[in-house]
Amino acid sequence: MVSAAMVEERIIIGLAKALNKQPSQIQKESRLIEDLMLDSLDTLDLIFKLEEEFNIEMPESELHFVTVQDVISYVQEKAKAE
């Protein structure tokens, strides 16, 4: 069973690594594109890793993330459903 806290931790650490930042610099209310400057390849890499780690599928039609919290909530829901 994947805990909600574990999902949050993995997403923040993953983003920090991709952006060459410390996890403490990633705020849950940060916007992915406008604040964190995540580009399209970074976003695809994040989705790829989340799908693999939590054994979920994230279809294009469901991806409407603006903030880090949006990603966390989505993955928590998905992981619970799976």
Place this chain on the structure above:
Amino acid sequence: MTSRRVVITGLGVVSSIGLGKEAFWSALLEGKSGIRRIQGFDASSYSCQFAGEISDFRPEDYIPPADVPKLSRNSQFAVAAAKMAIDDAHLDFSKENRCRVGVAIGIGLGGWDIYEAQLRRLFETNNPRRVHPWSVPLIMSNAAAAEIAISFGLKGPNMTVSTACSSGSHAIGYGCDLIRMGKADSVVAGGTEACILPGVFAAFCSLRALSTRNEAPDRASRPFDKRRDGFVMGEGAGIIVLETLESAKERGVIPYAEVVGYGATSEATHIVHPEGTGSEAAHVMDLALQDAGVSPAEVDYINTHGTSTVLNDLVETRAIKRIFGEYAYRISLDSTKSMIGHTIGASGAIEGIVCALTLQRGVIHPTINYEESDPECDLDYTPYQARQRDVKVALSNSFGFGGNNSCLVMKAFS
């Protein structure tokens, strides 16, 4: 055609015997071999189990750490060598018109480290969603040239040349042509390759092109020696800065050498076998000499293609005799591949760098492992020891699978 003169003002090398031109040059003069048993994968079932692998390259020394995973190994080599060359040339692109700076990079394969790893994932999981989304931009063969342009903001012509073993030489020749034709004022040119990988190696082993001297890897690359038995795979990158003589003068930079001629031909006969009499290999040298306006008797030094395959070394020797006649015996020859192996797309560029350093410094590096003379390969290949020689004119030969031949002619800068 304008007569703009093209000079070399910066050098960058990533090789199995040294990172950077000075470490590389010292190792060449010492006759150091970079050939060892393969560490990157288990090669124990392969007919050839050794290569010129680079063990001390740290990409984060040259590339921002977060960007390192976004580049295949060959692109990492290329960006690192380009940085070395640009620094060496003392080029500050903020003072240049970036639209007039081109990039021309030779590569035989591309990002096959990524390709092999992702294919393995696909077949192991049987799930196409497990193939990483960055695969295409990392695998594509023009990635190295694009990453150099992105790293340094170079907006001129950006070309990738893929002619197997002659790619790096053609890229330098093409870069010179861009400057001569007025399409660019300077070009970051060279070649890169990183294909010491299980799939690529299996393919070359099946072709029976590689040496099988597994008991003595450092003695396996032995160009022109009678007991040569195939080439040895290497990896690395060689990148140079080409610019007009005028711009080098304006910037107060003393060039290493001038590139005065370039020949490019196709043998148009066989996909891998060189034409046996040497007439085709001679043809490209003849064209390059004509382009340079240099007579054969002015040539002091030839950096040979010298792969250590039975046929290549024989045909190259015959070709040199066809062009130079009796004078061939008075030219100093050597093979850089005797030490670093065959770096495929990088080889012609690394060997172009060797020519530039030889012209500047007046020393011919040795051809190592030349122990038993072959009656049919009887020229002066500079065996064992480096030799002092005042070199005014140098040639660099590169002959690629596909029959893609290239020859560069360089002159000492005075």
